[in-house]
Amino acid sequence: MARVPLLLALLCACLAALGRANAAGRKTVGVYELRKGDFSVKVTNWGATITSVVLPDSKGNLADVVLGYDTIAGYVNGSSYFGALVGRVANRVAKARFVLDGKVYHLYANDGKNALHGGHRGFSKDIWTVKEYVGGGDSPYITLYYHSSDGEQGFPGDLDVYVTYQLSSSYELSVHMNATALNKATPVNLAQHTYWNLGGAGSGDILGNTVQLFASRYTPVDGTLIPTGAVAPVDGTPYDFRSPMPVGARVRQVYGGKSGIYGYDTNYAVDGEAGSLRKVAVVRDGASGRAMELWANQPGVQFYTGNFLDGAAGKGGKVYGQYGALCLETQGFPDAVNHPNFPSQIVRPGQVYRHDMVFKFSF
Numbered sequence: 001m002a003r004v005p006l007l008l009a010l011l012c013a014c015l016a017a018l019g020r021a022n023a024a025g026r027k028t029v030g031v032y033e034l035r036k037g038d039f040s041v042k043v044t045n046w047g048a049t050i051t052s053v054v055l056p057d058s059k060g061n062l063a064d065v066v067l068g069y070d071t072i073a074g075y076v077n078g079s080s081y082f083g084a085l086v087g088r089v090a091n092r093v094a095k096a097r098f099v100l101d102g103k104v105y106h107l108y109a110n111d112g113k114n115a116l117h118g119g120h121r122g123f124s125k126d127i128w129t130v131k132e133y134v135g136g137g138d139s140p141y142i143t144l145y146y147h148s149s150d151g152e153q154g155f156p157g158d159l160d161v162y163v164t165y166q167l168s169s170s171y172e173l174s175v176h177m178n179a180t181a182l183n184k185a186t187p188v189n190l191a192q193h194t195y196w197n198l199g200g201a202g203s204g205d206i207l208g209n210t211v212q213l214f215a216s217r218y219t220p221v222d223g224t225l226i227p228t229g230a231v232a233p234v235d236g237t238p239y240d241f242r243s244p245m246p247v248g249a250r251v252r253q254v255y256g257g258k259s260g261i262y263g264y265d266t267n268y269a270v271d272g273e274a275g276s277l278r279k280v281a282v283v284r285d286g287a288s289g290r291a292m293e294l295w296a297n298q299p300g301v302q303f304y305t306g307n308f309l310d311g312a313a314g315k316g317g318k319v320y321g322q323y324g325a326l327c328l329e330t331q332g333f334p335d336a337v338n339h340p341n342f343p344s345q346i347v348r349p350g351q352v353y354r355h356d357m358v359f360k361f362s363f
Helices: 003-025 072-077
Strands: 031-036 039-044 049-056 062-064 084-086 097-100 103-106 129-134 141-148 159-169 172-181 191-193 210-213 265-269 278-284 291-296 300-304 327-331 352-362
Touching: 031 141, 031 159, 039 159, 191 327, 210 300, 278 300, 278 327, 291 327
Parallel strands: none
Antiparallel strands: 031 039, 039 049, 049 062, 084 191, 097 103, 129 141, 141 159, 159 172, 172 352, 210 278, 265 300, 278 291, 291 352, 300 327
8 A cells, every 4th residue: 555655656746747848848928128228129929029119219208119019918919910020921812822833722811801911820929939139238139930830821831930130230120030941832921010100109190200112113902902913103193202201191092901991001112122131211200300211121011001000009008090100011022922923932942031121210
């Protein structure tokens, strides 16, 4: 009979060890701050999401200039992609399907009949692994990793994805994304989906901000925001931001994706050579004096004016109404997998997709 307590003790010890192993293998979600003087950025490994960007205005007053939530639960349950890294294929894929190397692939349709931002559980709806983190010093940074499995949301092949957020210089935020296809050809199109309000998150709308886009062409869309396949000049249209223009100057001339909704949700073909880092956009907020330059190496940029923000409760009890922020998502062209004339997004085994962005702030 003395052996029974001994066996029970051994069983309890084994179960305790198994519990510790499971806990060690479980991914945890955290928030990580990068700080350089009075410039700071916070990132969570839930969706590789930027949760705050704090910087001074022309009078030295600090404000958080990106939309978001007070808790991680907000990001888990939210549907606006605040600050998230979206993929495997950002933006829309028509009818949630494409053909690659003679095979038809069906994706998860989460935007009517279309796939949006990688499906209902894309890269923005999972926990990433923190690989490196240096919160202070001359060049604070964090590197996050995500493994996307073959068949995830319908996409082919295993994919290793990394993103590094870095305060690379005074008031500069660099974003470096790369993805390696391991065993099958696959489309890859990552985008950083931060909502910017340079006057401060929740301070009002961005219709008075001036925007300049270094893009002389755009991709027209149909009624479901799927590109028609054309690449048209912006000259003579409400889409022309080649010279600085208030966002609200012609916003009501632009179909926003739904009857009665107006605003920009438009992919622009960035001027210059794709693959080279070049100036994409400049945004200025007159009231605060803050300005933001965006540089990137992608062929396109999605300009979105928060058309579907509808009073979401944000950080500090602020309410985010329509046009409460703007997004500048550098990317490949939407639905490129179904338009052979668009720049290809196909990455084959052993190839590496690279996407670099630099946000330069001034005040």
